[in-house]
Amino acid sequence: MMKKRNLLLSMVMGLTACLTLGTPEAATAAASTGASDISSYGPNHLIKEDGSLWVWGGTKSVPTQVHGVSEIQASYPLWNNGALVTGRDGSVWKWETNARTMAIEVTPVPELKNVTHVQSSYRRNIAVTGEGTLYTSVTSPGTNTVSPFAPVPGIDHVAAVSQYYENNKLNNKVSSWQRYLFLKTDGTVWTSMDELATFKPVANLKDIVQLEQNYALSKNGSVWTWPVQNEYEPETQSDPAVVTATPFSGLTDIRALYNNGRSRLAVDVQSRLWFWGSTVTGYSDGTTYQDEPVPVVFSGISKVTDAYIVEQSIVALTSDGKVYAASIAAELMSPNAKFTLLASGIQSMQGGGRHIIMQKQDGTLWGWGVNKDAELGYGTYEFSYKEPVPMQQPISVTLNGESIAFTNGVITRSSLNFIPLRSLFSKMGATVGYSMDKVVTITGTAADKSPLSIVINTVTGATTVNGKSIPLPTPPFVVNGTVYLPLRFISEQLGAKVEWLPQEGRIAISSK
Template identity: 85%
Template sequence: MAIEVTPVPELKELTNFQSRYPRHLAVTGEGAVYTSVTSTDDNTTPPFAPVPGLDHVAAVSQYSESNKLNNKFSDWQRYLFLKTDGTVWTSIDELATFTPVPNLKDIVQLEQNYALSKDGSVWTWPDQDSYVPETYSDPAQITATPFSGLKDIRALYNNGRSRLAVDGQSHLWFWGSTVTGYSDGTTYQDHPVPVVFSGISKVTDAYIVERSIVALTSDGKVYAASIAADRISPDAKFTLLASGIQSIKGGGRHVIMQKNDGTLWGWGVNKNAELGYGTYEFSYKEPVPMQKPISVSLNGESIAFTNGVITRNGQNFIPLRSLFTKMGATIGYSMDKVVTITGTAADKTPLTIVINTVNGATTVNGKSVTLATPPFVVNGTVYLPLRFISEQLGAKVDWLPQESRIAISMK
């Protein structure tokens, strides 16, 4: 599937971006806020427009709330805006009006209903939930109070249920929910009192990823610990995931890591190919390399693929019918998942390549050949080794690293 990337000219030098369907919010380096709302009818997104009445904004946070005050159900989207002067402003009427949040000053970070002050103190206010009557109050009024049990905090992380904090000594703290069970049997156990972990130190960054805590340390190592338990223990076991990492970014159910050599690696849930590994395997327990975009040309002409090039063990694979027919070959695919490629070899003799995509067994003109990495199937698409088949068909294959392009030439 081809993806078209379209620039958004009105958005320049972005410092913060939040997206919670259907509204998208962007903050520019000048402190202006732009918004766009995706149509729920045809799923189109109009151009971004500036939000009037807001300026000098450094960051934005948003989450959903609801209550049953006076036995009447109400729900709304809570928007919070951190300004460069350290004040926090809120809106509950889809950005029509904005009011300052009392008690919050010198704030440096917002994480939903938690705020971090410059002095290392953490502030919070109720996140209204129609299932939790004690959270009910006038939604137009936020009363922020100091959160006890934490001090000298340098960073906060909040996924809505579970929270993390890193203090000035690079210790990692946890409070909020652990989780057990699945589907209708999912149960959350609340742990309102923060605990500091003894099994990890020198923490510089951390996220809640699905049912795990993932943390990066100052020596470039990434560790994971499970929160799939009835309770969280201060001596929870942290398992090494990767080394040589310079930064990480959590995505809710997965995490992307950037190594010191610039390569990107993913870990966690991959249901919708979030890890960029070129598969739809539901999840990975070990980090996998994110695929770089690779283009292919034949005699100088760019080749369009229905699906992109996938690299496995240093070899590039392409979709079954994307290129080889342009090289004069005929492609056959049988019900027993065997690919047959017929064409002309480099010495102008007839060529027949037979590849069993189930077990990788391959023959060239009837002679068995062992492939270093066998073909594979991703989401119903068969991938074949580009260089091996191209060279069998008499083509010359060159890798142009500066262009991230594979150049194929044949007479």
């Protein structure tokens, strides 16, 4: 079956063939030094061994530390802004970016403890605790008021949650709803389509170990499925509350499922990669999806340990540390699809829908794919990259021992560190001004106690100190409207001592 989709969905899915390389200048934006102090990471965050949390994407073009939380164990992104994070003691916080100031704001969530899973969608967040209790928070339409998390009665011992949108057309009337599915610790799956008011078991499912929308993986390696209700589909049921699963033919001995809502992958016990679902042809509002219901196994790749659908590409990691990509831009997916090497020396990867983040064996993080909202943490907003790029190393800054919060993280270019305009220098006693002609003026006191005036033209890079022209090896720059200034040069002009502590990933500034 073939269907045309609207422009928005087409833009989301149709961009792989127009990926572009970054400029040589952008290539210096990320530090290539080791990052072995990373404890865990996701597509838009990382947690260091010291328990600090760093995030990127949106207004955060590079990893930016979230202040106000510590000893972080896990992070779960929310639908439109921020995330829920859990501490090693089970405490839960919510962080989000203030739309006006761009600052990260942190709020404790005392009603939650020991969160192990979060499912976030438009107007509803669902959290699962280590005890299997389900909590939900709802955003009210119109007022955008967010309710506190409250326990959901009627279901317990939940391990994971999945969801998707459904509708049907009965008696010429279209109805729509969110289908929620709950994998319980006993291996059964339950469903709700009335905003968590009632729950019913999905018939025929037992010993389930993974749930991916309308596909379930049993511990014996069999895959089960059930129809997604759609007003255009003939399988629309008269009672949407009743869900019955049936075996999905063509797949056996499966150990992992992957799904982006349209296209699906599976890895079997022989580490072979399987595909079924949608392929795509065309671009923009002419995008067309073709359904390939019968699974095909790829002959051109083996030893697969992990895989994702990223835009119009399949990305797979093999046991020898190599990442390959193959296009799904075709009317029919061939078992002989060509897989092209993207990267080597990779120990793990995380998929973010439109991009992936990979960790090399030296601990560094690298990104590939769409970068429209700085998803790669590379320090640019270049739309996308067809070659992996190194993520900016997370760097913290302290002033006289106090950790400094930034609206956007430190950016390294040509081995020099740059920081946002108003983030630090005012704390060192300086006055910072920015004129309409994009000239920065910093006035303060120099090391010898004499008056100090630094003037920097952020367009040309021309810099003067007390009227004397000073050449800068790397001029200031602007990222997404934020002016970045050289940290060491200005700090030392203000009489401060600047020390780089590579083992901590920290710049320590001492100022009297």
